Amino acid sequence: MDVHKLKEEVVAYSKEIGIDKIGFASVDVFEELKGRLKRHEALGYHSGFEKGSPDERSEPKLLMPEAQSIIAIALAYPSKLKDAPKNKRGDRRGVFARASWGQDYHDVLRDRLHKLGAFLKERMPDVEMKSMVDTGELSDRAVAERAGIGFSAKNSCIITPEFGSYVYLGEMLTNIPFEPDEPVEDGCGDCNICVDTCPTGALVQGGQLNAQRCIAFLTQTKDFLADEFRTKIGNRVYGCDTCQTVCPKNKKMDFHNHEEFEPDPEIVKPRLLPLLSVSNREFKEKFGPLSGSWRGKKPIQRNAILALGLYKEEAAVDELIRLMKQDPRPVIRGTAAYSLGKIGTDACYEAINEAMANETDDEVKAEMKKGLKFQKV
Structure with missing residues (x-):
């Protein structure tokens, strides 16, 4: 041959x-x-x-x-997402990174x-x-x-x-000895925008990534998110695109070459509140086809809870109280308590104090105390 x-x-x-x-x-x-x-x-x-x-x-x-x-x-x-739904007070939305569309x-x-x-x-x-x-x-x-x-x-x-x-x-x-192709010349030059813009400083230097600080990685973890990253993830429920969206080489780059990769706006920019009560079956049916579903619903729900707290979304208070008091998963209970503290209504603090009296998990109690620290004396 x-x-x-x-x-x-x-x-x-x-x-x-x-x-x-x-x-x-x-x-x-x-x-x-x-x-x-x-x-x-x-x-x-x-x-x-x-x-x-x-x-x-x-x-x-x-x-x-x-x-x-x-x-x-x-x-x-x-x-680019066509007909992207609006993220507004009372109807807050999260976002999946483009690589999961x-x-x-x-x-x-x-x-x-x-x-x-x-x-x-x-x-x-x-x-x-x-x-x-x-x-x-x-x-x-x-x-x-x-x-x-x-x-x-x-x-x-x-x-x-x-x-x-x-x-x-x-x-x-x-095992075929194909002739290799020539590499492409480096095109970054002196540009350092991505390194300077990374929200968590995960790009230590050009081309070197500290994955432990990368939001794309952090959104996939299943434990409590470290305090320093809780405001950094914003409304991202999975992944992060910042280092790509700021890159000059990506300006005007938007290709729709494959039907399989076309996103459903309602799925890749999901309503945050309904995410909190989605069943395993519903999650699999709606989000299962996305690569961003591979870690299951727990990390995505934790991230949604943090986003609602960051937005101080009062429409979420009742659901967050329910999660804090009833959810069997400590990470979800504790994160709900933390976000209730961020939202900061009287009802939030009353609910945290009430739930803390019945809470047995030390990590969850620690999150409840963090939530109460947001209360203005």
Whole structure:
């Protein structure tokens, strides 16, 4: 088989099946990435969601010994929401990050990689492949950078010349010796807007992310949110887009190339109050198709409670009191008490004092005391 000709055929076929960009990379060890991962680990910058050791994440042949090349793909997603519902007093709304709009991107990219794999199998029956999307050991961004999909920017995203950083990434290890593509030249230059604008200072320096401070990570945690981040997350119920929306390279970037990624405004900008009482079944039916649902409803409800407190939304008081007194989950009870204190009506403080007399969980009691501290003497 003429590998050069096969590469041309793969590129042409990728366009037919809705892959916006494709590139090819070597399977050499990602030496710089390995060093960075080990430094991050030592500094405690990891989120804990990563799969594999630094060696596994940077040495493709550890994952597939017979690998000779990597195919990287990118699919663009929208950045603008059409007919976005208004967020107003009495009807407050949260927001899912753009990367969680529409159908779960893991499923969509796996579908494209599966079709690509089937195409290769037809031409080379003995081909060996291993595909990954986000949850695999390999760093999607490192592979995409090497394959010429885009450059690794200071906001820790891959920025493509065509679509900005609003792209999903996936890759496929193969035993076919495809010729690698040339990397894209770095385009950040002296610009430091994303680093300077990050609400929590998670971008330690250009391209280095402290995941423990990143709002996108924090919105996915299930425990009590640390005090310093409670006002920083705003009305985000899942993820954060700040470092992308402020990027000059993303100006006017808004692509609606894939029906699967088209968002339902009522789902990606959900009413906060109904979120507090949604059942598991209702949550799965409404939010299940989103990638942002993977941690379940608890983190999203906790974030919604914090947003209602930040807004001082008095329409939420009765529901927050119910949660504080009746919800079986300590994180929800305690966070409700904290937000009631932020809202700050007399009824809020009376309810906190009343609930504290019956509360047995020490962490929840601590949150109740935090809520009462907002009371003006």
